[in-house]
Amino acid sequence: MQLTHGGAVAAALVAMAISGPVAAHETDQFTVPLGKDFADVGPELTAMYYDGIDAAVTTLNERIRRALQARRGPGYIAFLQDPETLTDTVYDKYAAAWFMINRVEHMVHSDRAMRLKHPGRIVGYWESIDNIFTGVYFPLDPRQLFRIFHACMMKAYGFYLGPDKLGHFTDMGYVYYTIHRAARARGDTPAQAHEKVLAEGMKGLILGEEGMLGYLSSGVYSNADLAANYAGMKFFENLTRPVRIKGVLRPSMTVLRGDFWEISPHVRRDTDLFAWFISEHWNEAINPGLFVPGMRAGVRRGVKSRTQRILDFYVDDNGNRRTREYFDARLEELSTWYGEDYGHQGSPDELITIGNTCFEAPPEPDTGGRNHIGYTLLHWGAATDDRALVLNALDGGAPLDEPVRSLEPSSSEWGSTPLHLAAAAGHEAMVELLLDHGADVSLSNERGATALHRAVEHAGAVALLIRAGADANASDERGRTPLHWAARYTLDDSLPLLLANGADVGATDHAGETALHRAALWGQLRVMRALLAAGADVNARARFETTPLHFSVRRLDPAPALLLAEHGATLDAADEFGITPLHDAARNGSLRLTRALIGAGADAGAADYYGSTPLHVAARYGHDAVAAALLEEGIDVNVPNRFGSLPLHEAVFASRTSLINLLMARGAEPTARNARGESSIDLAESGGHSVAVLIMKSPGWRQSTTSTGVQ
Amino acid sequence: MRRWRTLIGLLIAGVASGCTGPDPVKAWQSSLEQYVSVEGHGDLNALRRTDRAPSENDFGLLGASRAGIPFIAPRRTDANGVLLGHRLIDDRNWYLYLVGMVEYRGSFVDWPLDDPRVTDIRLIGVSGTDGDMDWRVGESTLVALERYCLPQRERWRRSDPSRTGSDDAPTVFPTDADVFELTVGAETVKVIDRHSKAEWTLRLTEQAAAAD
Numbered sequence: 050m051q052l053t054h055g056g057a058v059a060a061a062l063v064a065m066a067i068s069g070p071v072a073a074h075e076t077d078q079f080t081v082p083l084g085k086d087f088a089d090v091g092p093e094l095t096a097m098y099y100d101g102i103d104a105a106v107t108t109l110n111e112r113i114r115r116a117l118q119a120r121r122g123p124g125y126i127a128f129l130q131d132p133e134t135l136t137d138t139v140y141d142k143y144a145a146a147w148f149m150i151n152r153v154e155h156m157v158h159s160d161r162a163m164r165l166k167h168p169g170r171i172v173g174y175w176e177s178i179d180n181i182f183t184g185v186y187f188p189l190d191p192r193q194l195f196r197i198f199h200a201c202m203m204k205a206y207g208f209y210l211g212p213d214k215l216g217h218f219t220d221m222g223y224v225y226y227t228i229h230r231a232a233r234a235r236g237d238t239p240a241q242a243h244e245k246v247l248a249e250g251m252k253g254l255i256l257g258e259e260g261m262l263g264y265l266s267s268g269v270y271s272n273a274d275l276a277a278n279y280a281g282m283k284f285f286e287n288l289t290r291p292v293r294i295k296g297v298l299r300p301s302m303t304v305l306r307g308d309f310w311e312i313s314p315h316v317r318r319d320t321d322l323f324a325w326f327i328s329e330h331w332n333e334a335i336n337p338g339l340f341v342p343g344m345r346a347g348v349r350r351g352v353k354s355r356t357q358r359i360l361d362f363y364v365d366d367n368g369n370r371r372t373r374e375y376f377d378a379r380l381e382e383l384s385t386w387y388g389e390d391y392g393h394q395g396s397p398d399e400l401i402t403i404g405n406t407c408f409e410a411p412p413e414p415d416t417g418g419r420n421h422i423g424y425t426l427l428h429w430g431a432a433t434d435d436r437a438l439v440l441n442a443l444d445g446g447a448p449l450d451e452p453v454r455s456l457e458p459s460s461s462e463w464g465s466t467p468l469h470l471a472a473a474a475g476h477e478a479m480v481e482l483l484l485d486h487g488a489d490v491s492l493s494n495e496r497g498a499t500a501l502h503r504a505v506e507h508a509g510a511v512a513l514l515i516r517a518g519a520d521a522n523a524s525d526e527r528g529r530t531p532l533h534w535a536a537r538y539t540l541d542d543s544l545p546l547l548l549a550n551g552a553d554v555g556a557t558d559h560a561g562e563t564a565l566h567r568a569a570l571w572g573q574l575r576v577m578r579a580l581l582a583a584g585a586d587v588n589a590r591a592r593f594e595t596t597p598l599h600f601s602v603r604r605l606d607p608a609p610a611l612l613l614a615e616h617g618a619t620l621d622a623a624d625e626f627g628i629t630p631l632h633d634a635a636r637n638g639s640l641r642l643t644r645a646l647i648g649a650g651a652d653a654g655a656a657d658y659y660g661s662t663p664l665h666v667a668a669r670y671g672h673d674a675v676a677a678a679l680l681e682e683g684i685d686v687n688v689p690n691r692f693g694s695l696p697l698h699e700a701v702f703a704s705r706t707s708l709i710n711l712l713m714a715r716g717a718e719p720t721a722r723n724a725r726g727e728s729s730i731d732l733a734e735s736g737g738h739s740v741a742v743l744i745m746k747s748p749g750w751r752q753s754t755t756s757t758g759v760q
Numbered sequence: 761m762r763r764w765r766t767l768i769g770l771l772i773a774g775v776a777s778g779c780t781g782p783d784p785v786k787a788w789q790s791s792l793e794q795y796v797s798v799e800g801h802g803d804l805n806a807l808r809r810t811d812r813a814p815s816e817n818d819f820g821l822l823g824a825s826r827a828g829i830p831f832i833a834p835r836r837t838d839a840n841g842v843l844l845g846h847r848l849i850d851d852r853n854w855y856l857y858l859v860g861m862v863e864y865r866g867s868f869v870d871w872p873l874d875d876p877r878v879t880d881i882r883l884i885g886v887s888g889t890d891g892d893m894d895w896r897v898g899e900s901t902l903v904a905l906e907r908y909c910l911p912q913r914e915r916w917r918r919s920d921p922s923r924t925g926s927d928d929a930p931t932v933f934p935t936d937a938d939v940f941e942l943t944v945g946a947e948t949v950k951v952i953d954r955h956s957k958a959e960w961t962l963r964l965t966e967q968a969a970a971a972d
Contacts, residue, residue, distance in 0.1 A: 086812075165794060458930050495915055561815065562813070593814060593845065628808055
């Protein structure tokens, strides 16, 4: 790509002048914190996008109702019922990109309520001065200034992203959608329309990554931004028609039923709606952008200097550093959007990736030398499956079981032997070679993990290690066996191997968790079935007296909970706090799960140690649909908890008018007082919730609702 | 000249006030009270959070205390609370936490995350039924703190042969290796970390706490 420097400078200055104090333009996901978990704001994003759809459907239906009443012409009504009108109306309900980005940036970076909601978690991470763009521009390059407009990093549905991606998803997604729509209307084939869409995102002077949104403003062609654009297009397409997303055909999010628009039943505020669209493609570190050549050396230095942070941040679910092969494979996988071209550019040599920057061969020829992450040549050869290198190192006298040691402040890899590294990467021939030379299968690294723990994702390596005498019940520093580790993954081969070779299905870690608890937590149905078939205790109690069923309800999908119920799980098992799985489902706002548990026989009126029922909990967290499902069971709405609060008190606290309506319609008593002597009406009055006061004070309310139904 | 003096005075005052931070334990307690009030509407069971595995419950406060000289040599202390259990003692339900204060030091960045040191660990109990919280805060015990940090320092020293001493070792709370065992007596609660053998004691009943 040819850039005219003067033009770039002028354009950048113009953009900065018109954009004002924008808080977020690019995200640095190589600069990461250590030792802290992120809050997952996925549900907040789902609520934001759902509310836009809901508002658009309400607006359009009102216009349709008025048009019908006024007997407007069929052409106008057909316009309101046109799918394109709905899509345009939904788009109108969302803030423009800059405002959307700033709103989310504020939510995750400076909103006190969000921080309070997620104590001890990072909601938005931002290094104020230092990032990988530091010192990479020519000193007089105005793009320097964009460095201070960096977005913070946040987490949604397990994926790390910057708020700038939401601007791309919404605004550029809509631009893509309209370009595609117009091209198709002009008679272009789907392939031609697709090409036009990508041309705008890639090469557009203002909106393209080779233009103002990329090279000209920040010097980077962001593949992650393009992926967010593309996912946004899918979102707008899916509003009114079925679309294949992540390999699954998703039904249309809205349907025209009779004269009016309806939101499809699978689209609700309490679902994982946004999770269908977000993916690891949006991560600027795992799916890096292409920097202009002059910046690459500086960015590479920045990434390399963060090696320890990066490798210890992007770890697997068992806490291990990933291999170079993993990062390279992800890069390859993310170069398309589930098989579709989204405009990704840059060969592995051109891109600055974790794989090609954070892993560096140890110094040669000294076999005792180590690289920056503590690998000797023998470790390096074992990790990269370099047979000749390993044999050379062994011939040179390198100790076979040499542990990884480094001067890093910390490393999850300390103490790992070459056998650990070969096993973790699934290099079967290398594992065999090391075992043939007498590698010790019993050695554990500083985290207590043996080579067998590290091998669990690779059945071939598991078989070799077991044959060499590896202990199937060795426990790591958390007391977890290879079976606990394997429970994270859908493994069709290594799990049966472990079970057939003496792995104890009832083994517990230091928190009292069995492998079944872990599999239930991750929703691994096949693993759960295998463990249950092998005799796992479906009601085993872990710390705080929690059962696998408590673990399974952390997920919105009811299938794991139902599987446990089929195998005899005690549905109303109360933990140390008196909390049942149904309380947790109600807190998480999962309607499907709530219905599944109730359908299986769970007690909808169970009280915890503080007397709160699932209805109290659903009302407290403002989950209307869940509360409605619980009320269908005919439970008493006027049962106070130990604080004297009724579900109505909770609904008033949560300021949920629809929920207050619902509870009042079921006979909730607005004058009942809690332990502080406050009635629900008092609470609404003191909170300035005038609508709630009106609902609760309105005489004859109950009679009107019983004749007309719940509104 | 007067303007310079005023400026220098303000700078000194600013630096001086930045050198010491508020008590992180008190800040943590206050944050927990706010959480129960706002998220739980007074119900302590809100503390049994659902954003982690059910057996891993915690309550932390990032930046419980900020001190040092901003931007030049800032210090931030996080208070990381690990929930140990919920016990009925003397007819009251107590939420029992082990809270570790971890200080981070840095320079030229707003949020230093490197070089953590555990500076204090306290056993804390909280109870309440009508919205008012009753607190019991255990004493700071240097012996327990040192014992808790020792395995981390040894691991750090082992990580490279050139590391002879372990005074520079970063330490954190909690760690994956922790195995906290809770023992409840008539008046006291005792916690032992099976891994490091560090132990903490807390008197919970009114009389016992008053006797202290």
